[in-house]
Amino acid sequence: MAELRTIQRTEIRDFTRYPFLLWLNDQFSVIPYPIRSLGFNPSGHDHCVLVVGPTGLFLISCHLLVPRTQQPHYQELTEDLERAAEMLWGYLSRYCNFLPPFELIMAVQDGNIQGFATQRVHFMGQSKIRTWLAERPVLLSEEQIHFILRTLNAEQRFERIDRYQIIHELQRDPHQSTYLAIHTVEGRQVILKQIPLPRNAQAEVHTAVIRGAKLAKELHHENIVQVEKILTLENRVLVVTEWCEGSVTLRQYLREHPGSIPLSTAIQLMRDLCQALMYAHAQGVIHRNLSPDNMLVTADHRLKVFNFDLAKKPGMHTLKTSEMQRLTEENPYAAPEYIFGGGHQVDQRVDVFSVGIIFYELLTGRPQMHYMHYDESRWVPPSRLISGLPAYMDSLIAKAIRFDPNQRYTTIHAFYNALEKGTSDLVGARYRLLDPEYHKQTENSLIFRAEDTHTHQRVALKKLLIPPITDYQTHRALLQERLEPLKPLRHLSHPSLVAVYDTLLDDDDAYVVMEWLEGRTLREIQQSHATRGTYSPEAVRQMAVQLAAVLRFIHGEGYFHGDIKPENIMVSPSGKVTLLDFEPRPKQLDAAQEAVPLTIRYMAPELFNSGEAPNEQTDLFALGVVLFELLTHHYPYDLAPLREASLEAPPAPRSIRVLRPEVPEDFERLLLKMVAFRPNERLRSFAQLLDQLEGEQAFEQHPFEALRMPLMSELPQTPVARIPWPKLSALTVAVFLGCYLLWTLPARILPPPIPILEETTYE
Numbered sequence: 001m002a003e004l005r006t007i008q009r010t011e012i013r014d015f016t017r018y019p020f021l022l023w024l025n026d027q028f029s030v031i032p033y034p035i036r037s038l039g040f041n042p043s044g045h046d047h048c049v050l051v052v053g054p055t056g057l058f059l060i061s062c063h064l065l066v067p068r069t070q071q072p073h074y075q076e077l078t079e080d081l082e083r084a085a086e087m088l089w090g091y092l093s094r095y096c097n098f099l100p101p102f103e104l105i106m107a108v109q110d111g112n113i114q115g116f117a118t119q120r121v122h123f124m125g126q127s128k129i130r131t132w133l134a135e136r137p138v139l140l141s142e143e144q145i146h147f148i149l150r151t152l153n154a155e156q157r158f159e160r161i162d163r164y165q166i167i168h169e170l171q172r173d174p175h176q177s178t179y180l181a182i183h184t185v186e187g188r189q190v191i192l193k194q195i196p197l198p199r200n201a202q203a204e205v206h207t208a209v210i211r212g213a214k215l216a217k218e219l220h221h222e223n224i225v226q227v228e229k230i231l232t233l234e235n236r237v238l239v240v241t242e243w244c245e246g247s248v249t250l251r252q253y254l255r256e257h258p259g260s261i262p263l264s265t266a267i268q269l270m271r272d273l274c275q276a277l278m279y280a281h282a283q284g285v286i287h288r289n290l291s292p293d294n295m296l297v298t299a300d301h302r303l304k305v306f307n308f309d310l311a312k313k314p315g316m317h318t319l320k321t322s323e324m325q326r327l328t329e330e331n332p333y334a335a336p337e338y339i340f341g342g343g344h345q346v347d348q349r350v351d352v353f354s355v356g357i358i359f360y361e362l363l364t365g366r367p368q369m370h371y372m373h374y375d376e377s378r379w380v381p382p383s384r385l386i387s388g389l390p391a392y393m394d395s396l397i398a399k400a401i402r403f404d405p406n407q408r409y410t411t412i413h414a415f416y417n418a419l420e421k422g423t424s425d426l427v428g429a430r431y432r433l434l435d436p437e438y439h440k441q442t443e444n445s446l447i448f449r450a451e452d453t454h455t456h457q458r459v460a461l462k463k464l465l466i467p468p469i470t471d472y473q474t475h476r477a478l479l480q481e482r483l484e485p486l487k488p489l490r491h492l493s494h495p496s497l498v499a500v501y502d503t504l505l506d507d508d509d510a511y512v513v514m515e516w517l518e519g520r521t522l523r524e525i526q527q528s529h530a531t532r533g534t535y536s537p538e539a540v541r542q543m544a545v546q547l548a549a550v551l552r553f554i555h556g557e558g559y560f561h562g563d564i565k566p567e568n569i570m571v572s573p574s575g576k577v578t579l580l581d582f583e584p585r586p587k588q589l590d591a592a593q594e595a596v597p598l599t600i601r602y603m604a605p606e607l608f609n610s611g612e613a614p615n616e617q618t619d620l621f622a623l624g625v626v627l628f629e630l631l632t633h634h635y636p637y638d639l640a641p642l643r644e645a646s647l648e649a650p651p652a653p654r655s656i657r658v659l660r661p662e663v664p665e666d667f668e669r670l671l672l673k674m675v676a677f678r679p680n681e682r683l684r685s686f687a688q689l690l691d692q693l694e695g696e697q698a699f700e701q702h703p704f705e706a707l708r709m710p711l712m713s714e715l716p717q718t719p720v721a722r723i724p725w726p727k728l729s730a731l732t733v734a735v736f737l738g739c740y741l742l743w744t745l746p747a748r749i750l751p752p753p754i755p756i757l758e759e760t761t762y763e
Contacts, residue, residue, distance in 0.1 A: 030158035259365025301716035356400025522566035624674025650677035707746035
């Protein structure tokens with residue numbers, strides 16, 4: 001939007017002084033200063049207006065309506081009016097061959113002089129002009145009127161739309177035009193935005209703009225420019241918003257105060273911006289297009305947000321992804337996730353990013369360049385540019401403009417609170433992050449290494465990735481709801497269960513504080529050895545003993561796990577197995593109260609075939625699948641037919657000994673009972689499993705086991721060039737080839753394994 005204070009207020013006052021112009025109906029267009037539209041600026045024609053309508057062309061002199069100390073003689077004014085008419089006629093006649101003669105009028109106060117001043121110019125009281133113009137015979141069609149207006153190429157066209165009279169054009173671009181207008185009934189100024197509705201590929205953009213205007217019309221806040229009316233015409237839509245006297249855009253405000261905005265003023269402007277966004281988000285509206293061009297700074301240095309053209313509510317699709325990318329690429333303050341085509345899935349964190357970038361520019365007077373190149377290493381803290389800046393401003397802005405939305409402030413409330421109270425290096429006023437970046441990312445969390453400042457103990461700080469809800473109170477309630485089931489973990493203590501110390505809320509995010517464990521999850525081990533190397537049967541048995549013991553403990557406490565999978569099992573370098581945190585679900589809940597576990601691959605068949613509630617036997621099935629995969633790198637069944645199978649016709653599991661001949665027969669039989677399709681053929685409890693595992697003797701190593709790569713440590717790599725090939729005997733080569741054939745034989749005669757790295761989850 002153009003800089004609003006450049007509008008000459010005298011022009012508006014002059015216009016409102018001529019009420020007969022406000023009374024004209026929508027068929028007439030009023031062009032003030034028509035001589036200027038031809039490129040001339042003679043002082044004698046400053047108070048002439050041209051009215052173009054179906055009844056003809058009317059050039060009206062308003063000089064006698066303007067109070068002056070020395071009023072020119074009317075004969076001089078009529079001569080000026082006739083010369084202006086000749087100039088206009090000479091110009092228009094070159095392009096239009098259908099022009100009716102000009103009617104020349106000298107507007108006067110009612111009851112003043114009447115009659116003709118010359119043969120062509122006559123006096124007329126201002127209250128009679130409207131009726132006189134409307135009652136004359138029709139001479140011009142609508143197409144001819146538009147042709148004349150295009151020919152004049154007038155800078156300003158005073159058009160009446162509904163009860164709004166346009167008096168000044170503020171901005172024009174291919175998608176919309178913005179005008180200053182007057183409410184003809186109430187006599188106040190408004191902003192009128194005109195959006196054409198072409199029937200082409202751009203129609204979707206215009207529809208989205210209208211939808212955004214309707215969202216903005218629902219917002220009533222002192223820091224949001226009020227949309228008061230939306231007018232729908234045949235080929236265009238007009239959005240009427242409030243006029244803020246003396247306002248400038250924040251862009252112009254930054255130009256007027258380059259690098260010299262006081263800190264107190266910058267903070268006040270950010271407070272106003274946060275207040276506007278907190279209100280909009282509470283109504284479910286995300287702006288998505290924040291920039292200094294879409295904000296006004298009033299004469300008393302308060303900020304107002306406008307232009308909700310790209311706004312949306314959660315679940316609302318407004319534009320195609322490609323179109324959204326194009327529009328946001330034009331806005332350098334847009335969050336990085338737009339560039340990757342995620343415009344429909346974004347949440348309020350995109351507004352948080354834009355707020356951080358704008359605040360940086362307010363403080364330093366220049367944009368932050370690192371986000372323009374999508375390189376976080378180019379980040380320059382504002383304290384390096386502004387001396388005396390509070391230290392917390394660096395961390396405040398740095399967290400707001402993280403490229404990863406999961407590491408930003410989750411809500412604008414969190415940013416606002418940090419702005420008001422200052423940020424802290426401690427999470428929950430107690431835990432200090434040891435690394436700025438997260439240590440590990442899972443599907444639903446970020447894991448940070450941290451130190452408990454009270455005990456100086458290293459802990460794992462798990463941030464739950466909960467998508468923010470626009471309503472602040474609902475979001476806080478959701479965080480509490482997610483943390484509440486995890487609180488019993490603080491009272492569950494077992495050597496093979498990760499210790500949970502605390503749950504907390506900080507910056508509108510939910511955290512779980514756990515003991516720090518060294519090692520890798522079984523999933524990470526499988527990913528790094530997806531095609532070769534596996535655990536020996538004895539190693540798998542030892543793992544099974546530890547997992548069965550901890551799961552027996554959990555079920556003995558009245559809970560079941562419900563989501564056993566390799567991601568939730570940690571193995572230390574020494575081989576100690578630890579079951580990671582989980583949501584302890586009480587065993588007495590029925591199926592209607594329980595959610596189905598998330599990972600389908602490790603679900604027992606009865607969970608998706610008969611809809612039963614998870615229980616100890618379903619946990620046994622999940623653990624059996626994990627152990628089966630550790631031994632064979634295969635899933636026990638064909639996964640696709642498994643969901644279609646019925647309990648009456650169960651599929652048979654794969655043979656472990658065919659895949660790995662060295663597995664003892666008793667151990668194979670035990671694992672197959674864990675993954676039995678029918679629950680009545682499965683083991684009943686973890687206590688039963690533990691008894692059978694502990695009753696087994698240690699398994700002997702298979703003669704070829706040494707050829708398999710161990711998973712807990714990498715074998716040393718010997719360069720090929722150092723192998724003394726000439727010294728190899730024929731017997732050595734034969735033994736080597738024989739071992740290789742035995743190694744690859746199962747893969748040659750069996751179907752390829754189902755990839756263990758792919759997971760299927762419910763929405």
